[in-house]
Amino acid sequence: MLKKDKFSFGSLLRLLRDFSQGNVRALVFAAVAVLVSTVSLAAVSYSLKILLDNYVLPMLAADSRDFQAFYYFLLSLFLLFACGTYSCYFYNLTLINIGLKFLLKLRLRLFTKMQKLSMTYFDRQQVGKIMSMYTNDISSMQNLFTQTIAVIWQNTLQIVFSLCLMFFLSWKLTLFALAFVFFMYIIDQKLGAYSAAYFAQRQKSLTELTGFLEEQLQAIKIIKSYNQTDNCLQKFRDINDKLTDSQIKATVIGQSMAPLISSIGNLQFVLIALIGAFWATNPANGVTIGNLAAFLQLSRSFDQPFAELTYNFNNLIMAAKAGEHIYKLIDTPEENDTGIVELTYTPAKLPAWKIYEPDNQIKVRTIKGKIVVQHLDFAYEPQKEILHDITFTAEPGEKVALVGSTGAGKTTIINLINRFYEVADDKIIYDGIDINTIKKASLRESMSVVLQESHLFSGTIYDNIRFSRPEATLQEIEAAAEQAQADSFIRRLPAGYDTFIDPEATELSGGQIQLLCIARAILADKPLLILDEATSGIDTGTEHLVQKAMNNLMRGKTVLIIAHRLSTIRNCDKILVMDQGSIKEAGNHKQLLDLKGIYYHLWNGTLELD
Template identity: 35%
Template sequence: MSNENRTNINPPKRMRGPMGGGRMGSGEKAKDFKGTIGKLIRYIGNYKYGVFAVMVCAMFSVVFTVAGPKVLGKATTALSDGIMNKISGKGGIDFGYVGKILLIVLALYGVSCVFNLIQGFVMTGITQKICYRMRKEISEKINRMPLKYFESRTYGEVLSRITNDVDTLGNGLNQSITQLITSISTLIGVFIMMITISVPMTLITLITLPVSILLISFVIKHSQKYFKSQQEYLGHINGQVEEVYSGHHIVKAFNKEETVKKEFHDTNEILYKSAWKSQFFSGLMMPIMQFVGNLGYVGVAISGAYLAINGKIEIGDIQAFIQYVKNFTQPIQQVAQVSNMMQSMAAAAERVFEFLDEEEEDQFVANPVDINTVKGNVTFDHVNFGYNENQTIINDFSADIKEGQQIAIVGPTGAGKTTIVKLLMRFYDVNKGQILIDGHNVKDFNRGELRQEFGMVLQDTWLFKGTIMENIRYGRLDATDEEVIAAAKKAHADHFIRTLPDGYKMELNEEASNISQGQKQLLTIARAILADNPIMILDEATSSVDTRTEQRIQRGMNNMLKGRTSFVIAHRLSTIKNADLILVMKDGDIIEQGNHNELMEKDGFYAKLYNSQWAQQEETA
């Protein structure tokens, strides 16, 4: 049975925050641009033949495009000569010759278009394959990473690697590589064609080049910080909207509408100013390039007229050269835009590669223990653990649990109850001591196989968008409808399900807010019953239901737990009175252990906890 089918683990709710969403934007730079680009080139090495084909197609497309103006100039010259001949009475316009030239130009541009289409088709395929591969590797990476990584970061930050960063990388690859190849090829091709027409006119055009570079560099330098600020505060705005929307009832309950509105207004004001400035500077790019281009046109027109009068070039060459001047300044602007895009792409790639290089859990061991032999005997042998090396939470924890026993773990908040469960399932490894299952160290099991033996029901419920039937069946995907209904009956969920619209076919929304918290918990308990795992872990499984429903669930849970080793973490001590062994924890140590009657006779810490709860219930009553 697969791990997905056997283990019912309720993940924690998504952490929210102002920066929970993606933050990648056109203004963010990579910390190590060269190193990241090198990694990216190696990463796309599997597609080197495709990239080479893109380069060849791009260069051929440019060659045929660049040849067009000069050939078209022949038609202009023929028309000019024909008009002059007609005026002087020596002849007329040779329309047959002009027609042939136009057909040749049409063929050149047609072939260029074909190569351009092939280039775009191949590059789009490569880009999507790379994005698919990255998302697949990230998804697989998540399953191999330790729990501590996700507990130290927001879910939005992790999700942004899969969504925003991969999308930014894909768009950057698709546009920047082809644009860069095309722009550089165009610059070289146009330069060669201009030289073949006139060296002096080419030199005049080149004078405008440093002017263009200086002006573009000035614009990019001053717009970069505003683009970065725009994307940063866009992330703030998105995070705040998501946070307030999901917790709108809390905002209303605490009468914080005006505070939220002011916070949004302040953030939105900064976003507005940075967006306005970034777009203003970005909008300057085209007018500046047009101004520089017009200067080039003036220089070409004056020098071209002078050379034509002296018979050194033809009229058609001037017309072709003016087109080349336009084609010469445009790639410079495109290269500037590509450089900005590549910075964003490199930053996205760097974040993805950082994630893929994160530390992983060791999933497999040599000669692992056969899980089919597991009976359920569990031993904690002088376990010592702390999430940080300098902060120990569990000190010298020892316990010996026999197969089929129901073990209750009780104690005040922060005593280490849930941490014990995380160590048992190897979400974390102990610092000292060892945990044994049937005499075998848990480190001698493959992690996935070890976790197959555990089913969990947590205090924080997790249900996905889908029908109630599908949510319960998640515990065992091959279960029949009858088995799902039987599990719901054992969890005492069948009655309330049948009272809902559409019953088991009722669709839960994304947050499962169309049923109560107690009903959610009943569904997760039904899911755990259906999963039928050998070892069960119940972490405050009935904390969200009322006392009467809790008693009904407890009877069903007791039937389910018969013959299985089970660990029950509970604050309501009345629910664990029948446990075979109660471990009383305080400050990371077991200070008492025994069954309910034995612990009450000792009149120790457990007895005080139990009596205090009864006193609270009587006061409430």
């Protein structure tokens, strides 16, 4: 068996604190409503004593036909019952309303936090585990906020009120009932600890399964291409078996606790009925028929909450574990941004840098797009250097290509220019400004990116192109599509620009998707353009069309190109040949061929990029 699980009460208390924030008044009203409902239930149970001892039995003994007082008493019971029922409805409605709104805000808080995290966080996290927070963990909390809190509060009050009334009716029978309750408590503690451990293991396995499924769905083509479906199926079986095992144990233990405690309660009920009936035959014992009837009803109200508390304890465990996961993400340090230089626009609507001078003067400088990288070293982890002494300059309007084998460091340079990862001061200069002093949002807004893995979003073609500039007009979107050589195929679609795209099931070809991404970049119209192997996945038949679109996109911009096909970069102003994190050769196409070095052999096919 698993070790007893100790969940974080800190995360649970933090959840409850956040839940109550801004809702204190409504929660107080809900708590009062629970109190009223519980008092009403206890009063109805106790009224059996009054009903039998003061009305039914005396009327039977006197053979009385005067039911007026009896009817008034029944009416008061009805009103008391109605008050309790309405209070129950009120607090349930209040908690459901507050709870679901809190979960809505929590999901928004999670998503907002994700936007502020660095790429390092996502490099180290499985996508499925993050998705599990929005599904499994939030779902685990829903019962806590919409039901469990009220049930625990109501059960606690019910136990207290029932116990007090039971003592008032018969302290001897109450002590007898408490002995059974102590026995229930011992069982609850023993089984509850193991149940908590298996529920925690179930949650962990469920997260692992979600992450595995996400990974498999993203790589389904690769899996089929390498004929690894059997191996993947076996891995799924292993994870699924582990999940099922923990689910069975958690469910069996969890669901057997309530019936077991209920059975003990039934035994207690029978024994109290027998003992009470025996005592009721002798008036000296102080137990009347009404006392016994009310006591039996109250003992039910006293025992039942223990079974419900056991079930809801498991909900607390799952919510606490979910809270640990969510607060771990929320507490993750956000992406550091020390920048003070901002992006702005001149009266002519040209992008410019807004620079705050030391003397509090503000200088506005039009963005030219000059990039200077000087003596740049970088390592994702200590002692594992990825880049070494990288130095080059991309003048405004120049096209600079990075060529090299996989792992040479080409994409890392692009990531550093985007400030996805941090570098030392003055290693990358943008228009004479250290990029560390430029706000990350402004830095990234000054450039357009076209990646090898083109990505479309759920929505129309209009929506996908305007993603880079949401305020763009339909005319501007169509003009961008024309420059990207995409307008003709878009208009052939049944709904044209209003065609809805499902990224997971689109019938567009790879080349057509890439043209839409190029149109998106053209619409953005930024002074710096980054092309990360943007044509490597395009077939040769489509390459000419894409290359024409790329030429329209690159016109008048500083362009950094990561290239796989050398034919696409022969006209670049500079070509940097990289190997093992260093620049080995630099020059234009002709200069590099004259060197007869690495690039020369790559061009002539005697050396291949791997």
